Amino acid sequence: MTSETKTETTMVGEDWLGIRGKTCVVTGAAGGVGASVALSAARAGAYVALLDKDIEGASAVAQEIVERGGRALALACDTTSEQAIANAVTRVEAEFGECSLLVNNAGLSRPGGLESVSLSDWNLVLSVNLTGYLLVARAFLPLLQRAGGGSIVHIASISSNYPQPSSGAYSASKAGVLLMSRQMAVEWGKYHIRSNAVCPGMVRTGLSAEFYAVPGVEQRRAAVTAVGRIAEPQDIANAAMFLLSDKSAYMTGAELAVDGGLSSVLMDMVPRPGYNDRGSN
16 A cells, blocks of 8 residues: 555545534434434544433433444433523533534424414423523533534424424424524624524434325325435434534524425426426326
8 A cells, every 4th residue: 555545545534524522412312313413423523412301212322322432421301491401511511521512403393283283282392492492502602602612503494484284383483493593693603603504304203203104105205305215314414414514614594404305396296287297197
C-alpha cells in the first residue's frame, strides 16, 4: 500500500460531520426516529443522552451504543414536566459537562375531528408536541451557551403544512413547531445556536405499525410518494444528522421536508386523461 493510499484510507474515517466528542441530547429516544438519531450520533462519535418516559426502551438503545464502543446515558423524562427536564439537565451536566446538540423528537397523536376531539386530548398533544419542545430547549440553553453554541433540530411533520384530518391537535402542534423553530433561530442566533426543523412524511415506526398491518395499505401509501416507498427511521435520522452537523453551518430557521416527494405529488394526484396514469384509471 502506497503512502497516498494510506492517506486516503485515513481520510475516509475522519469526523466529516464534525460532531465527534460533542454531547447530543435526544428526546423520545426509546424507539423509532429518536433511537435512529441517537445511534447515528453515537456512530459519528458524539456522546448521547437519551430522554424518554420509556426508560427501558431508552436504556436498551443506550446499551447498544455502549456495546459498540460509544458513550450514552439513558434518562427517564416526561418532556411536559419542567421538574423532570431540570433533573435531566442536571444529570447530563454531571455526566458530560455541556451540550451542543439537541434533537426535539418526543411526540404523540390522538385521534378526533375538530368538532369532537376532547379538550384533554387537544391539550395533551400541544403539551407534548409543542410546549415540550420549548421546555426542553429552554432548559438546555445554558449548556448550549456554555459550549459556545450549537444546533437544535426539531422533528416536525409534513402535517405542519398539510392538515391531517381526524387527528385532533396534531397538525396544529407541528405547525407551531415550525414557527417556534424559526423564532428560536432569530432569538438565539446571538448565542451561536442554530434551530432547524425536519418534516418527515410517512415513516415506518411502532406508532404507525397498525396501519401497515392492514392488507394493501403499504402499497397504497407508497404509491403516493415519488420514490415509491415508505421511509424508515434512518431516513429521517440522516437528515437530522446533517442539520446537527457543521455541514449545515449556514442553515438556521430552515424546514427540511423528508417525505419521499409526497408533497410534490399533489398535482399528479389530479386526474388528467392523456397526461398521467391516474387520469386513465
